[in-house]
Amino acid sequence: MLLPLKPGELSRLIPAVATGPQFAASSGNPRKLLQRLLISLIGGVISLLVAQSLFSSRFGPVWLVAGFVFLLYILWGPILEAGRRNATLRRYPVAALFEGEVGDLYTREVVEQRREQAGNEGRLELVENKRTWLCLELEDEEGYLGQVRFPMEKKHQTIRRGMVVRALVLSERKDFSRIGAISDAWLPQPKLWVGEYPYLLRPAFEEICLRRLR
Template sequence: MLIPITRQKFEQVVPILATGPQYAYYWGKFRDFLKRLSISVVAVVIILILGLLLGPGFNGIRLLLWIITGLYWWWGPIYWATMRNLQMRRYKYSGFWRGRVLDVFISEELIGTEETVNKRGELMIVENRERRINLEVGDNQGFTTLLQAPLSRNQKGIAAGQIAEMLVMSNQADLERIAQTSDIYLPRLDLWVSDYPHLRREDFVQVSQQLSRSRDRGNREERVARRRRY
């Protein structure tokens, strides 16, 4: 099932500014924080050097630049999440999609490498791998897509045949060609599967419930009309 939704509903579900879960995603781990902090420190030092070179004429803007760059460790996640949200909102058309889980399997993916030195002084490259869940969903129109996300314990109940819902985006009004998909919601488990939390999830669930009620009401009216004809 694919139901086009209005731009108003789309913008209700897909935020512009970073939400709490999106901020947490880009905040990352402690090493990510240290990386942003080091960028802030280097930027502040560069501005200090520029101030010494350019003299008093640079004083007016120096304080502002210090504040902006010095707090990059804090506002960086907001910026990157907002940029990602804007990238998703650039699509002109969107729709509510409902299908079923076709397959679910686990894979081990390379997420990065680190260089280290062993006891003999030799340079070693350590691969960082992560177990991830792969969720394939599709509908009776032939559309399928595969989403990969970090593995967690609450995903044990996922099985083929379960209903899956998500938002789909396109630049075509008829949504014939899907350009991007969102997080996947499994209503039976009340579970989200995603790598990045694109949506305001409570709002998406409300839209899902509204569309389901509208569809059920339409089906009842159709059955009543058929009885009257017979």
């Protein structure tokens, strides 16, 4: 079942500015955090040194501002990335509240990182870090709708076929004949939120579900 959203509801459910959970999700793994920290420190230190050497020049304040911008990159980097990800869903002209069920679920191994390291004989070997992801196929009375995928955790072992699932569906077409994107999903029976990225403002989404799906 698809219930089209009313004007203004999409911007209420998917904010333009990053929320706390979105900031955390966009911060990335330890390797990505380290990369941001290095960029922040190196860029900040170099810019401040240049600003100091050009202190009496008219370009000194510009480099000083650039230095502080670099130093704060570790903070505004995830905010910028979260805003960009939110914008990919906010750009769709039509959105609808979906209620259906988990038609099928299965796991798959996803390579999250590749790196080369020296083996016992001194040769470089390709090492892959894999993680188990859970894939949920969503369907309703009209059939298959789409899929939601996310890294599997212990709490997800309670998910079963046939469970009610709710999500936001976005499309370029008013008749939703072609689905453009699906947000993270809410399973009310086990009270679980699932998805690769927390697009939705969850309390607001749950409130709309209670109001629209009575």
